[in-house]
Amino acid sequence: MPSETTQVKVVVKARPLLEVEETKGGKNVVKISGDKISVDTGGKEQTFVYDGSFAGDVKANQLYKDRCEPLLQKALEGYNVSIMAFGATGSGKSHLMSGTEDDPGIVPCLNHSLYKHVEEKAGKKEFFITVTFVEILDEQMTDLLNPHSNEMRVRQHPQLGIYVDGLSELVANDGETLAKLYEQGSRARKMGATDVRAHRARSHSIFTIHVDQKESNSSKVGLKSTIQMVDLAGPSDPHYGSEGVDSNSSLQAVARVIAALGDSKKKGGHVPYRDSRITRLLQEAFGGNAFSLMFACISPADLFSQETMVTLQYATLARNIKNEARVNLDETTHIIADLREEIARLRDKLTTNSKKEDVMKMEDLIHDLQIAKRQTWEEKQRLSIQYEEERKTNLANKGILEWVMDSMRKGDKEMQEKLLLLQKEKDQLMLQYKEKRKAVDGMKEDLQKKIAEYSKMADSGKATDASTKAKVTAIHELKELLKSESERLKEIKQHLKEVTEKQRTEREDARSQNMMLRGNAELRQAVEIEERKKIEMENAIMVEDEMERVGREVDFLRMEIQNKVEQGKQYSSEEGSKLEIEVAELKAERQVIALQQQVLEQEKARLQRTLDDAYKHHKEETEILQLQNFQTFRNYREVFEQQKSALEQRYRGLLEDAVQDAVFMSSRNAEMVEENQSLRQEIAELKDRLTVLEGQAAAN
């Protein structure tokens, strides 16, 4: 089996300085140049070198292409792969792994490439892809795809390596399913958290993609590999609360493993994988059978420099870790045969000499056999359907079903689409409006220029009849054009107003039917804030435009009057007052617009307050509901546990009776065997006697 010695690769990713950090006066203390990264810790600069260092502006897509795509290739060759995001809370791990719609993270990018490969190989190779998603928080494991309360154990299997026994493995036949499962699991992780602060600081998660493959129409042994996508909580932020760097025990366990493998002074000694569940599950990633890449995520802000330094120190050690990755063959059938053989051997041994260790070993072997038997594609498929059914109940029991599953129903989606189309139309109209506005403004300026030229020419006294006529005609034509274009501008504006109004009523309709993004208050608030910002921006542009337009009109009018006066025009008092009224009207219009703007601002502030209140209220209500759900669930569980223990007790009694019966039967059996034997003996003796008697009779 091919194998490769490889080193854990470490890439540092600094997120951008956030707006909120900047407004609080946070400073960027991180400098990146090439693979080097320097951190200014209060005037003292420390420099580190990694396999790559990236600043905040790098897209996850690019990081994926450069650093992760080669690892996916390795996974497709049958090697295990581990991609880890390690860092303090708020350092950008989720952003890197999950990304956003505009900047998809490592997981969506890998998902896309994986299924592209599967499609390309269609007909030549067959793939069977499944996923698991586990969270580890304070040594407690949660099955994020199917949050049941059955016991889960970390075990080691001859074929599976280290795995979580009891974790639901769901089939992902296409990229869409995989993306949905990842997203839903991530939501379950976030929504299921009871202590948000502890959760953010100490929760680790592992999303594993199991890739099984074989050549089509071939009896050749297939390949089996895993791709671990890990969110590894690093040093926590003391600003968030009491969870200081030292109290994160699983982080200490990770640190000890990294140190035991990566620190030259400690190398070669015992590696304490068993100190924590997370280190046990990362045993292959750190020093085992896998190609590993660690993204050390850091914040560039001075406020976080302590966490940054600790993260970088771990990252330095991790870079020294050596792994031995090998191609994993899918030897399910061989393993099942081997296990059966071993079980048979042990059974023989047990019949002659039953030692306690052998009995325990037998139990383990039988369990391994059961697990191995579950590795066939058909069995995995069957179990996956079972888990799919269970998960809805389990999510509902946790009170997070709606939060996790697609909360938007068909009707909601249609409504969303309608709103989206209206928004598109509005965007387009806005663009047209802006272009037309620019054109009209340009024409106005042109006209002013032409009028100025004309008056200059008239002043100079050099004007001929022909030139005067040409200028007057040009001015007239431009005025006509300006008129028609201004009309068009008015029409667009009117249309824009109509669409905005329609959008508003549609939105209100949706809201009154409580259709939009039902169930997910956080998401709804985010969307609403986004929408509000957009509307505000559009309103601001319109108001500014109007102000400018009125201003320009006043200037234009003033200039025309001036020109005419310069040309010796005498305004009659009637004309004068008409003009004055016109100017006054325009000024008043300007004032009205300014007032409108003020009112809008006040309305905005009021709405903001109402919205915040509504959000708070909704959040509280949801939390109460969630707690109630948990309570109901807990009550059910208690009843269930009671019934279970009563059943167990009854079962134990029955078992004891059965054992006693068996003992009695077996002793009775022995007695009967004995009786039987003595009877046989008696019969034999009788027969002998009969023979003797018969002999005697014959002799007589």
Ligand SMILES: Nc1ncnc2c1ncn2[C@@H]1O[C@H](COP(=O)(O)OP(=O)(O)OP(=O)(O)O)[C@@H](O)[C@H]1O
């Ligand atoms: N590359 C980036 N560009 C823009 N914003 C980013 C980037 N990386 C992270 N952020 C922002 O930084 C904040 C923290 O990021 P994120 O939530 O990903 O951190 P985290 O390490 O997953 O935190 P936690 O462990 O607490 O969940 C978020 O507001 C996120 O939007």
